Every structure is written in C-alpha cells, then in structure tokens.
Amino acid sequence: MSRVRRWAWLVSLLAVAGAAGLLAFLLSIGATAERGFFERHYGWLFWLNVGVALMLATVIISAGVRLVLRVRRGKFGSRLLLKLAGIFALVGVVPGVLIYTVSYQFVNRSIESWFDVRLASALESGLKLGQGTLDGLVNELGAKTKNAAERLGEQGGNPPMTLALERLRDQLSARSVSLLGANGQPLVVVGGAENPALTLSRTSSNLLRDARRQGVISKIEGLEDEAKALEGQARIRALALVPSNDFSLGASDRYLMVVQGLPGSVLANALAVQNANVEYQQRSLERDGMRQMYLGTLTLVLILATFAALLLAVTLGDQLAQPLLLLADGMRQVAQGDLTAKPTMASRDELGGLTRSFADMTQQLADARHMVEQSVTQLESARTHLQTILDNLTAGVIGFDARGGMDTINPGATRILRLPLSAYQGQRMEAVPELQEFAAEVAQRFASSEDADGTWQDSFELKLPGKEALNLLVRGASLPEGERLIVFDDISEVVSAQRSAAWSEVARRLAHEIKNPLTPIQLSAERLQHKLEAKLEGPDQAMLVRSVGTIVNQVQAMKQLVNEFRDYARLPAAQLKPLDLNALVGEVLMLYVSAQEAGCLQAELSPELPLIVGDATQLRQVIHNLVQNALDAVADREQGHVRVRTLKSVGDTGELRGLRLVISDNGPGFAEKVLKRAFEPYVTTKSKGTGLGLAVVKKIADEHGARIRLSNLHPDGDESLPPNGAQVSLSFSKLATAPSPAEPSEAPGAA
Structure with missing residues (x-):
C-alpha cells in the first residue's frame, strides 16, 4: 500500500470515528438535553461539522485531481482505474443521496411533529388547571384565615388565646397557627415543630402592611427548589389582620398567620405540568437550532458516506485493476520485446494466479528467446567464420540461389575476375556483360552434371574485353533446394609455370641437339675459306669471304642463343x-x-x-x-x-x-x-x-x-x-x- 493511500485510510478512519461519535452523542442527548443546550453549543458544533466536511472534501478532491492528472498524462491504467472508481462511486453515492433525501424529509417532519398545536394547547390547559387548583387552595385558606381572625377579634381574650389557636389549627388542618404582633414578631405559636425557623422568624413589614391594607393576603411558598418542594417543604401561608374592639390610644395591631402544607399529588402534578411546559417552550425556542443541527449532522454523514464510497471505490478499483494493470503492462512490455521477470500478485484468487501464470509464460518466452539468441549467435558466428574464410580465400566463390541469382560473392571472385560483381548481387551472371559466355558455359556444365552427383571440375579460358585472357580452374556443386556453387582459381601463373617448364625442357633439348653441329659447321666454313680464298680471284673471292663470314656470324648467333637456352634450362643452384x-x-x-x-x-x-x-x-x-x-x-x-x-x-x-x-x-x-x-x-x-x-x-x-x-x-x-x-x-x-x-x-x- 502506498504512502498516500495509507494517509487517506488514516484520515478516513479518524473522520468516520469522529463523525460516528459526534452523531451518537447528539442522538443520545437530543431528547434529554438541558434547556438552551443547542443554543449554547450550536456554534462550535457547526464549525466542527464544517471542518470535518472540509477535510473530507479536501481528501476527495485531491484524490480526484490525482486521478484526473493521471488520465491526462496518459499514465498506463489510469482510464481503467477511473472507470472502476466511477462505477463504485456511482453505486455508493446514488443510494446515499436517496437515503439522505428520505432522512432529510423524515427529520424535518419529525421535528415539526414534536411541536404540534394540539400538544401545545394540552400543555397550556394542564398548566392552567394546575394553576387554578393551587389558586383555589390559596384563596380558600385566605378566606378561612380572615374569618378566623374576625372571630378572634370578637372573642377578645376569652377563651385563652392558645386554646383558640389550637382549635383553629385543627379546624384548618394547618401546620402552624401564629398570632403576630404589630412588628411581625410571633406572640403565640401553635404547631410548626417541623420548621421552627419559619414559625419563629419575624414576618417582613411588607407582608404586614399588605395584610393591614387588604385585610388578608395568602401565597404559596417553597416552590423555588423543586426537590425540597416534593419533600414537603412547599406550603401556603395566609396572613390576616385581627380586628380589635379596644378603642384606646395605646392598642396595637395583631395578625393571624396560618401555614398549611400543599397536597403531595396536587403539587407533583402541578410541577410536572409546569416542567413539561417549560421544556416544551424551551424546545420550541430551540426548534430551528435542532433542525439545523440534525440536518447538519445528516449532511456530514452523507459527506462521510460519499467519501467512504469514493475511497472504497478507488481502493477496490485499484485492488481489482492492479492485477489487470500488471497483466496489461506486462503484455505491453512483451510486445516491445522486454521479457524480463514480471511482478506477480500474492493473492490466492484467480487474478493472482493469472499474473503468476503470465510471469511463468514470460519466463519461458525469455528462456526460449535466450536459446534462440544463442542459436542465432552460434549461427552468426558460424556465418561470420564462414564469411571470414570466404573473404580470405584466394579462390573465387560465387553462390547462386534457386532462381540463378548471385547471392554470395567473395572478394576473391572480384579480385580474380577484376569486375565489380558486388554491383550485380542478386542478378544472374548473364547480367554481367563480360561474363555472358562464361555464364553460358557454366550453365551447360551444370546441366550435363545433373545425372551424376551434381559436382564437376573443368578449366576455362576467360577472355575479358581489353584485358589479358584468364585461365580458370572451376569446380561446381549443386546444393539442396536448387542452389548452386562454383569455386574457381586463377591458374594463369600455373599455366605460365607449365609453359616455363616446357620451355626449359625444349631449351635443354635444343641446346643439346643444336650446339654439337655448330662448331663443325664453323670450322668447315673457315677451312673452305682457307683452302679456296687463294685460288679464287675477283668477285668469286669476295663472294667466298662474304659467305664464310655470314656462316661464321650466324653460327656465333646460334651459339649465343644456345647458351641462353642453356642458362635458362640449367640455371645453377644459388650459393647464398x-x-x-x-x-x-x-x-x-x-x-x-x-x-x-x-x-x-x-x-x-x-x-x-x-x-x-x-x-x-x-x-x-x-x-x-x-x-x-x-x-x-x-x-x-x-x-x-x-x-x-x-x-x-x-x-x-x-x-x-x-x-x-x-x-x-x-x-x-x-x-x-x-x-x-x-x-x-x-x-x-x-x-x-x-x-x-x-x-x-x-x-x-x-x-x-x-x-x-x-x-x-x-x-x-x-x-x-x-x-x-x-x-x-x-x-x-x-x-x-x-x-x-x-x-x-x-x-x-x-x-
């Protein structure tokens, strides 16, 4: 796996893990999140999604750009990889887009269904019903407290105050009943043992003033802490002015304070309705943020799925294309003559086996070519050796193909015949004007040797225009498939040597046969001159002298010729x-x-x-x-x-x-x-x-x-x-x- 691919996988795994964790977190807290959660964290959640989306988009774009550049550069296998990546991407993206569309509509409608008008009306009615119940309890306790204060004012000090308050507490089922002074300090307290701090504490002047002005006030207390309220600390407190029959100037106001606990079931139901309404309102306010968050998360998942599909498309395409690319590249190399060892795939599937089979086949082809090259090298060596022999042969060699054309001509043939035979290579010998008669004689000699073993030997006298005649000793042989071969030597020097030897023999015999009579002839002529010169006179004497002189001169010439014959025939051995x-x-x-x-x-x-x-x-x-x-x-x-x-x-x-x-x-x-x-x-x-x-x-x-x-x-x-x-x-x-x-x-x- 390449380095780029490893980084791509690492980034994709981190993105998948992060997006999956974020999605699970949002789904887990979506229904139970505290109020204002989405409003508080929407910003960083949005930018986190944008960052992850940008990172994924960068990886996808970089992978796409690399693939497009490979295609434009014409890199081998890039088109196949692009095609496979496109197919896998189409298979992965199209269902993802379809699911995204359905999910988008589902999320959008689900969020809208959470805030239905009937649900809001029901919550509002329940809230009003609970509020009305509590208001009724508060008003009822205020009225009863006011009546009790009036009765206490009418009774004055009889019966005793403590006993009257005890009786009133029983009648009202109150937790405590207190008689307060003008300054709000408790004067008489009945009950209140479970919350003495509330019973014995001084009442604020604002409440006293409101009670004196209105005659009575009542309200619910202890609802600030829901947990403590459910534990029984929620209560209704009523404060009424006690009328006084004493018209003296020193008389002071007194107040009757009654504290009554709220019923547990009513309080729980009221709080439940109130909390549901508060949460509903909070959710309602967060509706747009939730929609954006859910849809943003869904979009992120789509991008993630798209990225995963594209990455898997490239990876799977590469995995599928790699053996095919290896085979295609190997075939291209083999077509170009490269039979070096080819890489194989280690996989055990059919494609891996195919690459190994192709590598074995290539190796066999390489071995076969090596053997052929060795054979060709040996053949070329033999041919070069033969050509070297032919080039260095003093004899002339001419080979004829089945059509009679001269396909082999060695330098010896050109040297002996002194003709540019190489210019006529591939043509018949008759095409050389100087060799037409010689070619006809050679063809006739081959025709006459067909009944024998196809070999023959003969001598020819080749007359070349403007040149000395050549004496050639020619040997001919018929080769397989209609080819022929002639080998010839220039035996002119041999013939010359034979002539020299013949002349030596002739000279020896002439010297032997002619030299012996020459001396007697000369002596006889001189004797005749000596005997007859004195006896003759005039013209006869002059004729005798001339005749004898002629004989003597010619004999001397003959002796010189005989001596030269003797020297040529009997040249003594050299003393070196x-x-x-x-x-x-x-x-x-x-x-x-x-x-x-x-x-x-x-x-x-x-x-x-x-x-x-x-x-x-x-x-x-x-x-x-x-x-x-x-x-x-x-x-x-x-x-x-x-x-x-x-x-x-x-x-x-x-x-x-x-x-x-x-x-x-x-x-x-x-x-x-x-x-x-x-x-x-x-x-x-x-x-x-x-x-x-x-x-x-x-x-x-x-x-x-x-x-x-x-x-x-x-x-x-x-x-x-x-x-x-x-x-x-x-x-x-x-x-x-x-x-x-x-x-x-x-x-x-x-x-």
Whole structure:
C-alpha cells in the first residue's frame, strides 16, 4: 500500500470515528438535553461539522485531481482505474443521496411533529388547571384565615388565646397557627415543630402592611427548589389582620398567620405540568437550532458516506485493476520485446494466479528467446567464420540461389575476375556483360552434371574485353533446394609455370641437339675459306669471304642463343651468402660509367642497409639485366633517364621487413598484354630480344625468396592516363643480420 493511500485510510478512519461519535452523542442527548443546550453549543458544533466536511472534501478532491492528472498524462491504467472508481462511486453515492433525501424529509417532519398545536394547547390547559387548583387552595385558606381572625377579634381574650389557636389549627388542618404582633414578631405559636425557623422568624413589614391594607393576603411558598418542594417543604401561608374592639390610644395591631402544607399529588402534578411546559417552550425556542443541527449532522454523514464510497471505490478499483494493470503492462512490455521477470500478485484468487501464470509464460518466452539468441549467435558466428574464410580465400566463390541469382560473392571472385560483381548481387551472371559466355558455359556444365552427383571440375579460358585472357580452374556443386556453387582459381601463373617448364625442357633439348653441329659447321666454313680464298680471284673471292663470314656470324648467333637456352634450362643452384646490396649494385653500375656521366643513369643508395642473403653472381646478372632493359627502353628518348634505388621496406607499425631494389625509367612502359606474361620465355617487346631475360630474372628471384613486381608509372598516379615510365621492384625478405631500427624510407607497399 502506498504512502498516500495509507494517509487517506488514516484520515478516513479518524473522520468516520469522529463523525460516528459526534452523531451518537447528539442522538443520545437530543431528547434529554438541558434547556438552551443547542443554543449554547450550536456554534462550535457547526464549525466542527464544517471542518470535518472540509477535510473530507479536501481528501476527495485531491484524490480526484490525482486521478484526473493521471488520465491526462496518459499514465498506463489510469482510464481503467477511473472507470472502476466511477462505477463504485456511482453505486455508493446514488443510494446515499436517496437515503439522505428520505432522512432529510423524515427529520424535518419529525421535528415539526414534536411541536404540534394540539400538544401545545394540552400543555397550556394542564398548566392552567394546575394553576387554578393551587389558586383555589390559596384563596380558600385566605378566606378561612380572615374569618378566623374576625372571630378572634370578637372573642377578645376569652377563651385563652392558645386554646383558640389550637382549635383553629385543627379546624384548618394547618401546620402552624401564629398570632403576630404589630412588628411581625410571633406572640403565640401553635404547631410548626417541623420548621421552627419559619414559625419563629419575624414576618417582613411588607407582608404586614399588605395584610393591614387588604385585610388578608395568602401565597404559596417553597416552590423555588423543586426537590425540597416534593419533600414537603412547599406550603401556603395566609396572613390576616385581627380586628380589635379596644378603642384606646395605646392598642396595637395583631395578625393571624396560618401555614398549611400543599397536597403531595396536587403539587407533583402541578410541577410536572409546569416542567413539561417549560421544556416544551424551551424546545420550541430551540426548534430551528435542532433542525439545523440534525440536518447538519445528516449532511456530514452523507459527506462521510460519499467519501467512504469514493475511497472504497478507488481502493477496490485499484485492488481489482492492479492485477489487470500488471497483466496489461506486462503484455505491453512483451510486445516491445522486454521479457524480463514480471511482478506477480500474492493473492490466492484467480487474478493472482493469472499474473503468476503470465510471469511463468514470460519466463519461458525469455528462456526460449535466450536459446534462440544463442542459436542465432552460434549461427552468426558460424556465418561470420564462414564469411571470414570466404573473404580470405584466394579462390573465387560465387553462390547462386534457386532462381540463378548471385547471392554470395567473395572478394576473391572480384579480385580474380577484376569486375565489380558486388554491383550485380542478386542478378544472374548473364547480367554481367563480360561474363555472358562464361555464364553460358557454366550453365551447360551444370546441366550435363545433373545425372551424376551434381559436382564437376573443368578449366576455362576467360577472355575479358581489353584485358589479358584468364585461365580458370572451376569446380561446381549443386546444393539442396536448387542452389548452386562454383569455386574457381586463377591458374594463369600455373599455366605460365607449365609453359616455363616446357620451355626449359625444349631449351635443354635444343641446346643439346643444336650446339654439337655448330662448331663443325664453323670450322668447315673457315677451312673452305682457307683452302679456296687463294685460288679464287675477283668477285668469286669476295663472294667466298662474304659467305664464310655470314656462316661464321650466324653460327656465333646460334651459339649465343644456345647458351641462353642453356642458362635458362640449367640455371645453377644459388650459393647464398651475406651480401651488401649497395656494394653489389655499385659493382654492376661500374659497367655503365658512360651512362652515368651522360646523366642518363642515376643511383640513389640508402646508407647503412643491413646485409641480405644471396648469390652474388646471379644477383649481378639480375641487376645487369634490369638496368640494361631500362636503358634500352629510354634509348630513343632525348631526355631519357634511369634511376636505381635501394631502400628499406617498413611495415605498418614501423618494423623493418626487408630491403628493396627499385629500377625505374621514363620510357613508354609495359604493354598491358606483356605485364601478365612478362616472365614467360620468349615474351618481349624488343625487336632483337629473345624474351629470356625477365624469365631468368624471375627464376633467380624465386631462388632467393624475393618478390619481383612490374608496373607502369602514370602522370600524377592517374591510371586512366597513358604511362610515362616503367618500374621494376625486387624485394628481399631474407636478411643476414638482425633488423636495425627503421629509418625514414619509402612508404610500405610503394611500387
């Protein structure tokens, strides 16, 4: 239970207890309250009611405002709570208002019935009847007292006064009979033992004067204290002037005083009527106050009942809505993907069980989703692993969906085919203009393998417009649900290597078959010239000399060709030793002093290079061959120049990875068709070349574990422009000494 709700319950309980106690108190004293009670206490009772009403109204209004604010703010469940509170409030308030209306009319009519005209007339008649009875008794005693006083005046002193008063007391049934002097002092007293203070006390001069003037006076005494009056102290006292027959100047007045008790029944009835009349009149005067008090109390009860109904409406509505709100909020969270543990109700009813069942279901969904996420994670991991493998495969991989679209293309396929295949992902291979023929051949190969297990392997020569033809080894496989997969490798280098091996074998055989006859041919021609030159004259002699010279020159050319074949076919194994690359380059460049002096050849050798591991003889041949090729490329240019550089190869983190020998020129560059097959035998751009120079360089580089790269140089690095030079880079990774800290050099990977 929230703090606000606890305070609301506490205030309501205090209000109910206070109002109930006040109502019980008012109802208990309403009929027996003393005179003027409502008039005296109406003010504070009214303001007490107003205070309680204001307190209840404040709580009700605050609760209503909070509920309305929740609805306006769109707080979840507020509309349902408002609806339930309205229903319960309607159920509680409507009967309360109906009961209040009936009670209001009942109280109003009941109070009016208390002051009916007939009741007032009856009380007034009873009061008059009692008053008349008492007046009759007073008048009767006064008359008898006056007669007795006259008789006493006529008798004078006979018989004796005491005896006469005793006889008079018996006749009048009086409590006491006294003869008073002129000053009111008792002269003779008969009776009065029960109240001697009254009998022996002096009578006031006012009563004596009234009695002398009127002859007799009588009145009722002792009614001031009702309790004492009912105990017998109420009485009728009569005082009469006793006539005197003595005409002397010294004679004084005498008075006869008779005290007679009131009958108990008459006195009780008279007092009862008098009290009832007084109370009736008091009630009559308090009628409006009573009406206001009763109706105010009734209104307070209505407000209290209304407050209790509203409070119970909110509480019961909240109790009923809480499980539903928990379920609704939980469903909303589940719909948003939140499957965390959901709160439940501790109650044992159906709604509490429903919240617990929903929490269990949510937990099961969370466990299921966790398992799915684990499976997806494993699948994604496997897919990522597979994608990583595909991305790092040197072979090209293309996967086709059931419709024939390319849905999987790895970087190897783009690299091998040198086409933007990713732009055609989802399309058929025929959509790539350069691959239409290749796609048709692959489709035909798949169709021919349907009768087998769906796998096949074949080689294809792919001719790309404006590019060198590619030799591809393609493997195909049919997958479930109509999907297909091809994996292909660029075997152009393998084919080139096979060609090189074939040329090596051809060169070996040619060297063996051709070299042996060349020497006898040369010797025979020289012998013929020696025998016949002296015997011939003129034109015949000149023709002989020319013919023999031609034979000898051609034999020498054939010997040079055979030697190159022999060198290519039988390149000796490299004898690897620590070498200073700068010194080796310097030795070779000594053969080109004239080119250096002419400014056509320039050397840029980095100092303090570590030693490499290599064969000095073979590497001299490589350097000589590359420098000679570069000089031949710029021979026809007026400002042609060749630059030879040695530098360190540095990795991304600054570590030394090896040394590089770079030879560049500003010649016409390599033709595109030559770049791919430049290291194959008999591939050359020279009109007089054999095409074995770069092939030998490649073999020597492979023996040294070095990497050789050919590239064209373009203006400002823009490959769309015609080349303005060529560059050959030879990278040595085998060092004889530990790498020293890297010095500023060419950026890693530069050609």
